[in-house]
Each structure stands twice: as structure tokens, then as C-alpha cells.
Amino acid sequence: MRMGLTAKLTTLLACIGILSSGVTGYYSYSANQNLLVNEAESNLLTSTELLSQRFSSLLLDISADALTIGSLPSAPMLVGLGEGPEYQAARARLAGVFATFMRLHPQYSQMRLISRQAHGLELIRFDRDGEAIVQVEGDKLQEKGHFPYVFETLELAPGHVYISPITVNHEQGAHSAEGAPSLRLATAVLGANGEALGVAVINVDLRKFLETLKADLPARYQMYLTNQWGDFLVHPDASKTFAFDKGQRILIQDSFAQTKSLFNDTTPSVLVNGLDDPQRADGKIMAFVRKSFGPPENRQFVVVGLARPLQDVLGSGKTLGHSIIQMVLVFSLLAIALAILFSRALTHPLQMLIHAARRFQTGHTLDEALPVEREDEIGVLARGFDQMRKELKSHLEVMGRTQQELRHLANHDSLTGLPNRMQFFQQMEQAIAETAGTHQQLAVLFIDLDHFKSINDQMGHAVGDEVLMVVASRLRRAVRSDDIVARLGGDEFVVLIRGAGIAPIASSVTRKILGALNERVTLNGAVLQIGASVGISLYPEDGVTAEDLILRADSAMYKAKVNGRRTFASHQAGVLEIEKHQPGPSAEGTLGAAERANAGAEDDIER
Missing domain, CATH: 3.30.450.20 (PAS domain)
Known part of the structure; x- marks a missing residue:
């Protein structure tokens, strides 16, 4: 029995529809996997960079302790x-x-x-x-x-x-x-x-x-750490660590060849994933970052790496994979039905034309209707794909906002919203680069609150956090619009000022800050007198690097604390000058005289 035109057209359109649905589903699933892996790589790299920055920050804190002891x-x-x-x-x-x-x-x-x-x-x-x-x-x-x-x-x-x-x-x-x-x-x-x-x-x-360093990492994350020659110092397999101390060399370059570029100083970071390269990162997504520390001339650095199971990343896409399979089956059935309807719709007008031609041949009549207007099912299918595209776009926008929020969290203090230590140092280095060779100057104000530890101890960390937010708000109002205010951590804040003849400007801004911070704060029915000590360093008189300026300002601040608090000190021609700032009338707050004396003693030890 020979197949008619309708049967042939139905079979052809059904095969095309089923094949199109399958290919679309396959590439949708593959694209979804790649999106998940790329997003996970970006997040893992951000986490690794933050971890390496934390490594550097901890070393800076220890260095500060050593300098304090030595001085x-x-x-x-x-x-x-x-x-x-x-x-x-x-x-x-x-x-x-x-x-x-x-x-x-x-x-x-x-x-x-x-x-x-x-x-x-x-x-x-x-x-x-x-x-x-x-x-x-x-x-x-x-x-x-x-x-x-x-x-x-x-x-x-x-x-x-x-x-x-x-x-x-x-x-x-x-x-x-x-x-x-x-x-x-x-x-x-x-x-x-x-x-x-x-x-x-x-x-x-x-x-x-390292326990301090890894405190905030998820449980299934694995950490790697090597010295500047590539010897493993931290590895999920403890037998591979410190092999050089046992007469062996187990190098990261041999385990992960892509990391060789980190030791050639050709790239600051490397990403490896088991989806694209299963032989080198079997079942994992890995990020490695080169982090320098110590004096630049010593060329000391470590390589910090993080790894997470690939299955954890792809697991969230299983539901979508099942949905894609179901969608492919539904669309395949729909394709068969549409093929039947379309083939009949396509051949039916031909039958109408044949019938009309015969009627005209026999009867010369024009009463048979002709299909001059038709509606196709392609529009329904197009709207379906348009809906899929809108949903995919919505997902990408959500992921984009998430990335933006992560970048913001990496550069800002979560409590006060001020730039954090890393962001402030980047802004300082940029300002130094822009100011070098010009008549402009920079001033760094290092601000440390007085007796803040006693507020935390006696009223709780929640009140302490509110005090820090009040301080941040007052600092923003006290400085000029183009000055930069940041929080280094704890009760330490910094301000970066630029301009010509910066010394009197810095002193003026500092007095405004001390006046603002000396105003009373009422929290939970208690009246607090905060107060602060400020150290000032100037560029280029007191240093030409961000680290030098912070160090000089910190040293000046410490001298201000030693000389009575609620005042500020600055370097002038290499000599510390202390300026007394007379605070307003003391308010009756939560700290008594004896408690303030004890708090001062504690601060002296801490500083």
C-alpha cells in the first residue's frame, strides 16, 4: 500500500519535531551545566582571593604585634x-x-x-x-x-x-x-x-x-597551600605535606600542571574544573591564587588553593535536567500532533482547490469557499520558546545581582557599609599613583575609639555594633565630600584626604571628627561619651607607600592615646607632635571613673 501525501508529510514533520526537541533539550542541559560550573568557578575564585587576602591580613596583624613588642x-x-x-x-x-x-x-x-x-x-x-x-x-x-x-x-x-x-x-x-x-x-x-x-x-x-584562616570555609571545601617553590604545606592528603622535610619533593606543579604559570609570575590565578578537564581535576572545581607577602625584594609568596566537589555544583542542575527530559517528551508528542494537523491543514486546501476546480469544470460555479486566510501553530511554539528565553534571562539577571553583591561584600564592611581594609588600601595606592609628581598631598587619619572595649564588655556586642554604626555615620558627616572613610576592623577607622597644603586641612578635619565623636550617644536609655584618639601621617613627608602611611598614622595615634586620649598627633619632619583637644563636658554614661581607668589600662596593653 502506497503512502499518501498526507502520511508522508506527517512522518517527515513528526521526525523533524522530535529531533528538534531532543537536540534543544541536550544543548539546554549542556549549557546549564556550563553556566553552573562557570558561576561556581567565579565564586570559588572570589573565595580563594578572599582567603589569600585573609592570609596576608593575618601576617600583617602578627607583624604589627612584633613591631609593638620591639618598640x-x-x-x-x-x-x-x-x-x-x-x-x-x-x-x-x-x-x-x-x-x-x-x-x-x-x-x-x-x-x-x-x-x-x-x-x-x-x-x-x-x-x-x-x-x-x-x-x-x-x-x-x-x-x-x-x-x-x-x-x-x-x-x-x-x-x-x-x-x-x-x-x-x-x-x-x-x-x-x-x-x-x-x-x-x-x-x-x-x-x-x-x-x-x-x-x-x-x-x-x-x-x-590555618584553623583561623579556614574558620568560615564550608565543610566540603578542601584547601591547598604551597611555599614559593611549590612544596605542599597544606593538602587534603596529609602525607603529601612537608615532604621536603623528609627528603622528598612533592610539588603542586606536578599534581596540577596548570599552576606552573603561577610560579612563572605570568598569571595571578588559575582555574581547573573536572567538567572540561576530568583528567587533571577529577570530580572537582579548583581555584589557585598566588599571594605575595613580606618585603617585595624578597619575592616571598605562597599559592593558596580551594577545591569543591563538582557534584555539589551539578547537583542543583539535576532538577532542571529532569524537567528538560519531561519537556522533550511533551514537545515530542506535541510535534507528532502538530505534524498531523499541519499536514492535514496543508493538504486540505489542495483538496478544496481540486473540488472547486471540478465544480467549475462541471457546473461553472464559484460557490466553493477557498482558504484565503489561515492561522498556523508556529506562533504557539514561538511563544513557548520566548517564554523559555525570558525565564533564562531572569535567571541570569539574578546571578548577575548575586555576583555584584559578592563583589560589594568583598570590598565593604558588612556592619557599617564603609570600605574595608582591602578596598581602602587599593584606593590609597591609586591615590598615591595619581598624586606622585604633582603638587597634591595626601593625609591619612588613623582613628581609634577610646574605651570601646568597656562598652562591649558592659553593654554587650549589640550595643557596640550600634556605636560603630553611629561612629561611621558621624565620620561621614564630619569629613569633606571627596574624602574617603573606611573601617579597618574592630574600633579602628581611617580617613584619606587629598589636596594642596594638606597639613592644616588635615588638622581641621581631625578637629571636626573629634568634636563629632565627642558628642553624646543615647542607646537603650544609656548616655555614652565615645571619644577617639587620632594619628595623622602625610604623603610624601611621612612615607610613599600605603603601608608606611598607615604605620606612621597608627604610631601617631598610639602617642595620642598615651598623652591623654581624645586628641590627635601627627608627624612633622619625622617628629611626633601632639595637639591637645579639649573635649566638651563629660556626660554621665555607663562607665564610672574607676571603670574608665581600668578600661584605659586594658587599652594600653592592647595598643
């Missing part, structure tokens, strides 16, 4: 190997400071003050032994002059910090630090004439350091 007035007296009651009193004070630092920083496994004399003899030493803090004294103090962290630190310029490679600590008698992965930071202790008399050394337990 204490008692340190030069001790490293000079003096004698007498005054020497013993200074030794006791400094030992108390060391013990406080050890209690506040669980990742510090050892803190030492080492003299340049007597072959690098340890003068004060605190070790961590399990959960206990042990002060090592007498004959147990050792000579360390032959270690690089001593003799190299003694050669550093003032204000610089030595950062050692990350190695396994083999120094005997180091208690918990012995045999543990360690990082040492040291700074020189200077005498009155600027000569290096000794060093202050902080040993960091890498395991606890």
Missing part, C-alpha cells in the same frame, strides 16, 4: 644586658606583656626577646606547652645567634619585619612548637642611636594559624 621602652634596656632593680622591673613588665600576647593569640607557639650580645642569648621566652603557657628561664634559655631569624633581622632597616619560610620547627626544647609546622616573624629592637641591639621573635603555629 616597647623596656625592650632596649633588656637586650643591652643591664643589671639592677630597674632592669629586673623592666624585665618583669615585659614578661607580663609577652604572657598577655600569648593568652590573646592561641596561634602563637613561642615569643622571645633575644640579645645581640652573648651569641644571641634568649632573655625572655614564653612557650606554649599544650594548653599551658610556660616561661622558660635560667639555664634553659639558649643562644640563637646562628639562626637566620636573628642575624638577618639584625640587618633589617628600622620598622621592617623578617618573615621566615614555612618549615617544620626542629629547635630542641621548644615544647609544643617542636616538630610542628611554624612561621617566624621578627623585628629588630633599636637603641637610642638607632642601632639594632636585639630582636623580638614570634613563632606562629601553622596549624592553628
Whole structure:
């Protein structure tokens, strides 16, 4: 039996419809997988960059602690190997400071003050032994002059910090630090004439350091960390870490060939996923970032990597995959039905024309209707695909907004909405680059609230957060419209000012800030007197890098605190000048006189 025109056309259109539905479903599913993986790669890279920035920030915090220890007035007296009651009193004070630092920083496994004399003899030493803090004294103090962290630190310029490679600590008698992965930071202790008399050394337990670093990572994320040669320091398989300490070399370049470009300094980051390259990243999505630290001339860096299971990413697309399969089946049935209807609709007018022609041939009549107007089903199908496109566009817009929010969170403080430390340093570096070679100047105001810890302790962190938001709002109103206000963390804020003849402008803005912050704050029925101490540094007089300017401003702020608080200090020709700022009448708040005195003592230790 021969197939008629209607049957042939129906079969052809049905096959085309079924094939089109299947191909569309397949490519939709593949495109969905690629979108999910690309989005996951972008988010993972952002997380890795934030993790590396946190690594750098933690090192900066430890460096600041080392510089603080090295700059204490008692340190030069001790490293000079003096004698007498005054020497013993200074030794006791400094030992108390060391013990406080050890209690506040669980990742510090050892803190030492080492003299340049007597072959690098340890003068004060605190070790961590399990959960206990042990002060090592007498004959147990050792000579360390032959270690690089001593003799190299003694050669550093003032204000610089030595950062050692990350190695396994083999120094005997180091208690918990012995045999543990360690990082040492040291700074020189200077005498009155600027000569290096000794060093202050902080040993960091890498395991606890990394626990702090990984605190906010999801449970299924895996972390990688290598030194500047590619040796694994952190790996999901612990047997591959610190292989160089066992006479082996297990390098990240051998495990993931794409990371070679990080060590050639040709690219700052690398992405690998198991969807595009299953042999190199089987079942994972991975991001690696090169992060430099320490002085640029030392070319020290680490490679930080994060990995997450590919299945976690693709799992969210399974529902869509099932929906696509169902959609393909539905559209296939619809294609068959449409093929039948379309073929009949296409052949029916031919039958009408034949019938009309025969009627005209026989009867010469024109009463047979002709199909002059028709409606096709293609419009229905087009509207279906248009609806799919709108939904896909909506999903992409949502993902775009999510990316924008993530970028904003990466650069701004979540509590106050001010730029964070990373964003502020980028803005400072840009401002320095734009100002270099011009008549413009920059000023950095380092602001630290007075007695803020007591507010937190006595009224709770919720009130403390409200105080920080009030401070942020007042700072915005106190500065000029083109000045930059940022929060570094805790109760520390910074302001960046630019212009010609910046010194008097900076002093004027600082007075406005002190006046604004000295105004009373009423929270939950309590009247608080906040107050702040401010340190000022100028570009280029006090430094030509962001780090130098922050350091000078921080040092000036500390001097302002020491000289009575609620005032500001600035560097002038390398000399700190203190300007007294007379606050308004003191308000009766939540802190009594004795409590404010205790809070001041606590702040002195912390600062």
C-alpha cells in the first residue's frame, strides 16, 4: 500500500519535531551545566582571593604585634644586658606583656626577646606547652645567634619585619612548637642611636594559624597551600605535606600542571574544573591564587588553593535536567500532533482547490469557499520558546545581582557599609599613583575609639555594633565630600584626604571628627561619651607607600592615646607632635571613673 501525501508529510514533520526537541533539550542541559560550573568557578575564585587576602591580613596583624613588642621602652634596656632593680622591673613588665600576647593569640607557639650580645642569648621566652603557657628561664634559655631569624633581622632597616619560610620547627626544647609546622616573624629592637641591639621573635603555629584562616570555609571545601617553590604545606592528603622535610619533593606543579604559570609570575590565578578537564581535576572545581607577602625584594609568596566537589555544583542542575527530559517528551508528542494537523491543514486546501476546480469544470460555479486566510501553530511554539528565553534571562539577571553583591561584600564592611581594609588600601595606592609628581598631598587619619572595649564588655556586642554604626555615620558627616572613610576592623577607622597644603586641612578635619565623636550617644536609655584618639601621617613627608602611611598614622595615634586620649598627633619632619583637644563636658554614661581607668589600662596593653 502506497503512502499518501498526507502520511508522508506527517512522518517527515513528526521526525523533524522530535529531533528538534531532543537536540534543544541536550544543548539546554549542556549549557546549564556550563553556566553552573562557570558561576561556581567565579565564586570559588572570589573565595580563594578572599582567603589569600585573609592570609596576608593575618601576617600583617602578627607583624604589627612584633613591631609593638620591639618598640616597647623596656625592650632596649633588656637586650643591652643591664643589671639592677630597674632592669629586673623592666624585665618583669615585659614578661607580663609577652604572657598577655600569648593568652590573646592561641596561634602563637613561642615569643622571645633575644640579645645581640652573648651569641644571641634568649632573655625572655614564653612557650606554649599544650594548653599551658610556660616561661622558660635560667639555664634553659639558649643562644640563637646562628639562626637566620636573628642575624638577618639584625640587618633589617628600622620598622621592617623578617618573615621566615614555612618549615617544620626542629629547635630542641621548644615544647609544643617542636616538630610542628611554624612561621617566624621578627623585628629588630633599636637603641637610642638607632642601632639594632636585639630582636623580638614570634613563632606562629601553622596549624592553628590555618584553623583561623579556614574558620568560615564550608565543610566540603578542601584547601591547598604551597611555599614559593611549590612544596605542599597544606593538602587534603596529609602525607603529601612537608615532604621536603623528609627528603622528598612533592610539588603542586606536578599534581596540577596548570599552576606552573603561577610560579612563572605570568598569571595571578588559575582555574581547573573536572567538567572540561576530568583528567587533571577529577570530580572537582579548583581555584589557585598566588599571594605575595613580606618585603617585595624578597619575592616571598605562597599559592593558596580551594577545591569543591563538582557534584555539589551539578547537583542543583539535576532538577532542571529532569524537567528538560519531561519537556522533550511533551514537545515530542506535541510535534507528532502538530505534524498531523499541519499536514492535514496543508493538504486540505489542495483538496478544496481540486473540488472547486471540478465544480467549475462541471457546473461553472464559484460557490466553493477557498482558504484565503489561515492561522498556523508556529506562533504557539514561538511563544513557548520566548517564554523559555525570558525565564533564562531572569535567571541570569539574578546571578548577575548575586555576583555584584559578592563583589560589594568583598570590598565593604558588612556592619557599617564603609570600605574595608582591602578596598581602602587599593584606593590609597591609586591615590598615591595619581598624586606622585604633582603638587597634591595626601593625609591619612588613623582613628581609634577610646574605651570601646568597656562598652562591649558592659553593654554587650549589640550595643557596640550600634556605636560603630553611629561612629561611621558621624565620620561621614564630619569629613569633606571627596574624602574617603573606611573601617579597618574592630574600633579602628581611617580617613584619606587629598589636596594642596594638606597639613592644616588635615588638622581641621581631625578637629571636626573629634568634636563629632565627642558628642553624646543615647542607646537603650544609656548616655555614652565615645571619644577617639587620632594619628595623622602625610604623603610624601611621612612615607610613599600605603603601608608606611598607615604605620606612621597608627604610631601617631598610639602617642595620642598615651598623652591623654581624645586628641590627635601627627608627624612633622619625622617628629611626633601632639595637639591637645579639649573635649566638651563629660556626660554621665555607663562607665564610672574607676571603670574608665581600668578600661584605659586594658587599652594600653592592647595598643
